[in-house]
Amino acid sequence: MADEKKPRLVPLPDQREGQGRRLTPSPEEAENSRPQGRRGQLLKASFILAVLLPTLLAAAYYLFVAADRYAAGAGFSVRGMDGGGIGGGDLLGSFTGLASNGSTNSDSYIILNFLKSRDLVEKVEVQLPFREIYSSPRADFLTRMDPDLSIEHVVDYWSNRMRTTFDSTSGILTFEVEAFTAQDAERVAQSVLEETKALVNDLSSQARRDAVAYAESEVERAEARLRLALSALRTFRETERSIDPAAVATMQMELIGNLEMQRSGVNARIAAIQGEVDQDSPSMRSLQRQEEALQQQIQRLRSGIAVNQDGKETALTSQLAAYETLEVERNFAQQAYASALGSLEQARVEADRQQRYLAVYSKPSQPQYPIYPERVLNTFLIFGGAAVFWGIGMLIVASVRDHLI
Numbered sequence: 001m002a003d004e005k006k007p008r009l010v011p012l013p014d015q016r017e018g019q020g021r022r023l024t025p026s027p028e029e030a031e032n033s034r035p036q037g038r039r040g041q042l043l044k045a046s047f048i049l050a051v052l053l054p055t056l057l058a059a060a061y062y063l064f065v066a067a068d069r070y071a072a073g074a075g076f077s078v079r080g081m082d083g084g085g086i087g088g089g090d091l092l093g094s095f096t097g098l099a100s101n102g103s104t105n106s107d108s109y110i111i112l113n114f115l116k117s118r119d120l121v122e123k124v125e126v127q128l129p130f131r132e133i134y135s136s137p138r139a140d141f142l143t144r145m146d147p148d149l150s151i152e153h154v155v156d157y158w159s160n161r162m163r164t165t166f167d168s169t170s171g172i173l174t175f176e177v178e179a180f181t182a183q184d185a186e187r188v189a190q191s192v193l194e195e196t197k198a199l200v201n202d203l204s205s206q207a208r209r210d211a212v213a214y215a216e217s218e219v220e221r222a223e224a225r226l227r228l229a230l231s232a233l234r235t236f237r238e239t240e241r242s243i244d245p246a247a248v249a250t251m252q253m254e255l256i257g258n259l260e261m262q263r264s265g266v267n268a269r270i271a272a273i274q275g276e277v278d279q280d281s282p283s284m285r286s287l288q289r290q291e292e293a294l295q296q297q298i299q300r301l302r303s304g305i306a307v308n309q310d311g312k313e314t315a316l317t318s319q320l321a322a323y324e325t326l327e328v329e330r331n332f333a334q335q336a337y338a339s340a341l342g343s344l345e346q347a348r349v350e351a352d353r354q355q356r357y358l359a360v361y362s363k364p365s366q367p368q369y370p371i372y373p374e375r376v377l378n379t380f381l382i383f384g385g386a387a388v389f390w391g392i393g394m395l396i397v398a399s400v401r402d403h404l405i
Contacts, residue, residue, distance in 0.1 A: 043394070046390065046393075046394070047390060050386060050389070050390040050393070051383065051386040051387050051390050054382060054386050055379065055382055055383040055386060058378065058379050058382040058383075059379045061142075062373055062375035062378055062379055063375060065140050065141075065142075066140055066142075066143075066373045066375065067138055067139045067140040067143060067180055068138075068180070068370035068372070068373075069143070069178045069179065069180060069370055069371075069372035069373065070178070070179055070180070070181060070182045070184075070185040070367040070369075070370050070371075070372075071176050071177065071178050071185060071367055071370075071371055071372060072176070072177055072179075072182075072185035072186045072188070072189040072364045072365065072366065072367050073163075073174060073175050073176035073177055073189055073362075073364060074174070074175060074189060074192075074193045074360060074362050074363055074364050075172060075173070075174040075360070075361050075362035076172075076173060076174075076193075076196075076358050076359055076360040076361060076362070077108075077170070077171045077172050077173065077358075077359045077361070078107045078108050078111070078171065078173070078200060078356055078357075078358060078359075079356065079357055079358075079359045080353075080354060080355065080356055080357075081352065081353050081354065081355045081357075105168060105171065107200065107203060107356055108166055108168075108171060108173050109166070110199075110203065111173060111196055111199065111200070112164055112166055112173065114196070114199055115162060115164050115175055115192065115196070116155070116158065116159045116162055116164070117155070118151060118152075118155045120158075120192065120195055121151070121154055121155050121158050122151070123191075123195045124188065124191050124192065124195065127191050127194075128187055128188060128191055130154075130188075131145065131147040131149075131154070132147070133179060133180075133184045133187075133188065134157065134161065134179070134180075135147040136180045136181070136184075138180040138181065139180050143180075145157050161177060161178045161179070162175060162176070162177055162178075162192075163175065163176040163178075164176075172361075174362070175189075175192065176189075177189045177192060178372060182366050182367045182368070183366065185366075185367055186364050186365065186366040186367070189364035190364045193360070193363070193364060196358065197358045200356055200357060200358045201357075203356060204355045204356040204357070207351070207354060207355075207356070208351040208352070208354075208355060211347055211350060211351035211354065212344065212347045212348055212351055214347075215340070215343050215344040215346075215347035215348075216344060218340045218343060218344070219337070219340040219341060219343075219344050221340075222333065222336040222337040222339070222340040223337055223340075225333045225336060225337070226330070226333035226334060226336075226337045228333075229326065229329045229330040229332075229333040230330060230333075232326050232329070233323075233326045233327070233330055236322060236323060236326055255301060256298055256301050259294050259297055259298045259301070260298060262294055263291060263294040263295060263298065266287055266290045266291045266294060267291060269287055270284065270287045270288065270291065273287075
């Protein structure tokens with residue numbers, strides 16, 4: 001009976017619950033711990049795929065596949081006969097970096113575009129086996145050019161093999177050409193420099209022609225006007241049979257003066273003997289006839305009557321008026337022609353002063369070492385770029401997850 005009345009020891013509920021929490025996690029804790037582990041694994045996998053794998057592939061390409069590329073280039077400046085690349089007229093451009101109209105800076109920008117243009121590629125192809133150079137077996141599969149490409153794609157490929165720089169303040173322009181052998185790099189760079197010189201010479205010649213074209217047209221116009229005036233004057237002389245009507249008029253005025261003097265002498269003799277002899281005397285009649293003849297001759301000369309080859313009477317005053325008109329036109333034409341010739345010479349002098357030439361301070365030379373590709377630098381750049389994009393992507397994913405929860 002004593003054994004039956006002995007109480008049994010039962011653990012308290014709090015003790016059982018405390019012991020249960022310490023021994024096994026609750027369902028909520030187990031569910032929260034699984035996503036965190038899964039997210040960590042996904043984070044590592046994404047880093048490997050997005051950062052490490054591209055970096056390893058790039059490193060393998062640059063170390064074992066990428067072909068060596070040699071670089072050769074030149075440096076020069078476009079100069080003018082009037083005192084250099086940037087003169088006093090381009091002071092604003094030297095401070096702002098902008099080219100003023102007509103300055104050598106604008107020519108430099110033209111050269112920059114020319115160095116990567118189709119015109120340059122076609123001219124280099126005439127001098128060198130351009131497609132063979134850049135489709136060489138030395139090149140790797142990413143940098144080798146297909147020799148059967150169209151000219152537009154060849155120009156795009158050339159843009160990747162050519163580098164240019166331009167300092168607008170000093171006016172210095174440089175370019176660098178890549179090739180897969182040192183000899184080819186030097187040959188291509190030398191050809192590019194020669195074509196650039198030819199371009200500058202063409203630009204200078206064209207500018208000179210444009211500068212003097214207007215002056216030359218004015219000379220031609222003035223010369224045509226002078227020829228027309230001289231032709232009209234020659235036709236007048238042939239038609240009127242008078243070389244210089246003004247000289248003829250002067251001579252006739254002198255003749256009229258002499259006749260007037262003779263007539264005055266005859267009139268004086270008539271007045272002297274008028275009271276001594278009769279009016280019908282032979283001496284008086286002779287003197288009167290002389291006076292009448294002189295008067296008629298004076299009147300005929302004053303009336304300006306002349307007879308041309310057609311038998312028609314033409315007034316000397318009309319001839320003189322027509323001749324003076326033609327002579328004035330000839331004088332004006334001669335003055336205009338002389339002025340046009342002076343303007344043409346001035347335009348030629350100014351055009352000669354504005355001529356451009358290429359001042360080369362660094363000529364292409366054969367490289368000794370391939371500086372491209374920059375294997376270590378490019379590998380680090382790919383790693384850094386991939387890491388940045390991966391980090392940005394992770395931030396976007398985390399932001400979207402926070403908004404969804």
